[in-house]
Amino acid sequence: MKAIQLTNGFGLEELTMTELDKPTPGPKEVLIRMRAASLNYRDLMVLSGVMPVDIKFPFIPLSDGAGEVVAVGQGVTRIHVGNRVAGNLQQRFLAGNPRAEVLADSLGGPLNGVAAEYVVLHEDGVVPIPDHLTYEEASTLPIAALTAWSMLIEYGGLQAGDTVLLQGTGGVSIFGLQFSLMTGARVIITSSSNAKLERAKALGAWQTINYSEVPDWDQKALELTDGGVDHVLDVGGAATMVKSINALRTGGTLSMVGFLSGLTIPEYDVTSILQKAATVRGSQVGNRDHFEKMNRAIAHHRLHPVIDRVFPLDRIGEAFALLAEGKQYFGKIVVQI
Numbered sequence: 531m532k533a534i535q536l537t538n539g540f541g542l543e544e545l546t547m548t549e550l551d552k553p554t555p556g557p558k559e560v561l562i563r564m565r566a567a568s569l570n571y572r573d574l575m576v577l578s579g580v581m582p583v584d585i586k587f588p589f590i591p592l593s594d595g596a597g598e599v600v601a602v603g604q605g606v607t608r609i610h611v612g613n614r615v616a617g618n619l620q621q622r623f624l625a626g627n628p629r630a631e632v633l634a635d636s637l638g639g640p641l642n643g644v645a646a647e648y649v650v651l652h653e654d655g656v657v658p659i660p661d662h663l664t665y666e667e668a669s670t671l672p673i674a675a676l677t678a679w680s681m682l683i684e685y686g687g688l689q690a691g692d693t694v695l696l697q698g699t700g701g702v703s704i705f706g707l708q709f710s711l712m713t714g715a716r717v718i719i720t721s722s723s724n725a726k727l728e729r730a731k732a733l734g735a736w737q738t739i740n741y742s743e744v745p746d747w748d749q750k751a752l753e754l755t756d757g758g759v760d761h762v763l764d765v766g767g768a769a770t771m772v773k774s775i776n777a778l779r780t781g782g783t784l785s786m787v788g789f790l791s792g793l794t795i796p797e798y799d800v801t802s803i804l805q806k807a808a809t810v811r812g813s814q815v816g817n818r819d820h821f822e823k824m825n826r827a828i829a830h831h832r833l834h835p836v837i838d839r840v841f842p843l844d845r846i847g848e849a850f851a852l853l854a855e856g857k858q859y860f861g862k863i864v865v866q867i
């Protein structure tokens with residue numbers, strides 16, 4: 531079978547198409563013919579060697595994939611041959627709150643990932659995907675969609691009538707937009723591009739702010755809402771967190787998801803968190819239980835993920851170059867396998 535591997539070391543230039551033996555599923559394992567994978571910022575960090583995960587070379591990258599189960603090992607009962615499935619990023623995070631021991635085993639680092647024609651996973655680590663989705667669409671669910679779903683719906687308790695502030699038009703934020711609308715919440719979304727803001731508006735955003743033209747977007751959000759938003763999904767990190775707290779209403783929730791602008795805020799006065807009585811919650815994607823609930827909602831609402839571009843597997847380098855460039859896409863980047 532064909533697979534993409536890092537054979538000798540880190541770096542996008544080290545990605546190589548290799549020929550490997552087709553794996554065989556052991557007890558409680560399933561063999562998946564992978565059809566599509568989506569790219570995440572996490573994959574870029576793993577490939578670059580900056581993510582603190584213990585990689586063994588040769589290593590198969592990519593965390594998020596979807597495909598069809600073509601064989602099952604002894605004792606498999608949850609999943610059947612012919613099921614269309616996606617892998618859950620954290621293979622042992624099945625339910626409940628995040629715990630250190632279940633967050634460690636993640637696909638695409640430290641575990642081998644899904645950039646291969648055939649992948650073997652434990653039956654507990656896969657989730658059936660909604661029937662109306664293509665494999666390309668379903669491949670976007672495990673990280674970007676599940677993160678937005680977990681933070682807004684499961685932990686955030688988002689309700690109809692709430693106002694959500696989303697940052698930028700990448701994978702997590704566009705799923706955040708779709709799930710907020712599904713719930714009956716209204717959305718303020720920011721972007722560095724007016725053209726992308728128009729697309730977000732067409733998808734249903736209530737208000738848009740260009741964060742390059744309006745650096746005080748937190749003040750703008752306060753004005754628009756007469757006192758602040760109920761929930762901010764923060765993907766910016768260092769450059770956005772303080773403003774995200776400013777944009778909250780008293781008693782609002784900040785979900786810290788990303789760090790696209792960096793991880794460190796040199797000096798920070800915590801007063802605003804106290805004054806706002808804010809809830810600040812860090813994200814570690816989500817558990818299988820939440821993944822299944824999300825898929826049920828996606829199926830009921832016939833929601834389609836927003837994919838910007840699909841690349842063939844042998845052009846994965848171009849797909850990563852697009853991701854690394856940062857702002858040249860809207861929603862998700864996918865590779866066909």
Ligand SMILES: NC(=O)c1ccc[n+]([C@@H]2O[C@H](COP(=O)([O-])OP(=O)(O)OC[C@H]3O[C@@H](n4cnc5c(N)ncnc54)[C@H](OP(=O)(O)O)[C@@H]3O)[C@@H](O)[C@H]2O)c1
Nearest residue numbers: 571698699700701702721722766787788789813814815857
């Ligand atoms: N902790 C978790 O559970 C978890 C899960 C998923 C993702 N993440 C992290 O969350 C972040 C976002 O992930 P993603 O997959 O959505 O990324 P993405 O698809 O690569 O998002 C890129 C977009 O983010 C926007 N952006 C970049 N810098 C920004 C800034 N300073 N302020 C506001 N928007 C900015 C830009 O939007 P415009 O082009 O519209 O300006 C850019 O196009 C990444 O850091 C990722 O590693 C964490």
